[in-house]
Amino acid sequence: MISFLHRRQLCYDISLHSDIELTKEIFPKVKDQRVSLIAPGGDHVLSFGFPEYPIISRQGSDLVLSEMEWSVDPVYEKDPVERKKKRIRMADMRSERVLEDKRSYWYKLRTNRCLIPVSGTYEHRAIQGWAQKVPYYIWPKDRKIQFLPGLYQLFESIGPTGEKIQIGSFGMLTRPANELMANIHNDGEFRHRMPLFLTPELEQFWVSENFSDDDMKAVFDYCLPSELLDAHTVFSVRGKKPRPDGKPKFEFWRYENLPPLGDDHELSNQMALF
Template identity: 65%
Template structure:
């Protein structure tokens, strides 16, 4: 699954991609992030389609399971709701995702992060993955709007979202090769399909077709990076998403370390 992303691109690129979008964020400037982790319940700019109108709003990453009444259980369950398997949205009508299926949105991203396991290595190798030849990409997601009553009796609307995932393509299988949710990736789309995802004319039949779309591996670029979640300061002072060289790192599809030194860059 995907719990680590980056948005270091100018959000103006999203406004260019969707010329009719209305920016409804309280602050229309975006703090660019080299790395955002879902477990922080981060607030991010999101493109939503509601009542035939496209809006850019801020929402928290992690759908809030409002169906739970126990506060502790609600927080615990929310941690598992950063991602939703696209295969379940229409297939499992008892799932919470089915109830949100018409609440379609897009998450503007520069790229995503994932870890790769190498046989015999103590630590997994972190990777940064991005769409080739694109300044920004938009990952299809589902959003939720909850109304709560504030301390002064005012109605407060809180938005949250979950990122949709699917079975990984060949490139992502080589990177996301271990763990409980191995061989998964975000539901990467082309610009045309991203635009279609937030169209008011989008149907459930269209949704099924989009869920079956697998982005060709050749449209993704990737490189190992120094660290994603670690606290160690990167020695060269470069950004989190910048490439980092690992000695004896094998090519994707081979998870046994190389015996001779090789340079990746």
């Protein structure tokens, strides 16, 4: 019987404002099977609506660049209402569980490896005494684009005219956070976690053709050092209030009296500016 831990992880907000064509320069052998030109929302993409998003997947001997829906669809759940509820929580997965729990759905999908191209990711930091969490944008130093490892699923469904169609969906892998990310993602039941950030070499290795469970464990054990990431505060991620200066969501926004990372206590006479 397949089991799955339906737990909230962390990363539901990413940014892809870099040119998606960079993927073809970094992975020159990738086969482009996109149906249309992809412009996935630019400075902010949220998983909750299961958006179609470009990923690189290992399919047999081929690397394929195609659109899949973000959040693995739990096709084993027959009740449509429960299926949608569970799917919202399947945008990411704990890397520790993939190989550890052989009854899990992720173990079943472990050979379906993919890479998720992003310019950066978003996370929120709690500060004692502040009414709202402070949003941060995190990106790789000296890189225009990075590729986060994930797992994908392909399944057949029936189209609107009765034809069989193949639908792909994917989830992002997470791990315990490095110091920088632990200081940002510092609150909530699953605080101190981050996406499984990799080096360019490990990204290539993740989608290599000959890849064993031991190789997967070695990748899961890797923790990207904090000094290979940059981060700054931003105005808002999901908020409906427009940014006053009209700049993209990933651009720096200054907060007065913001305590330094690692110190989450309110400074004297400090107020959150939201």
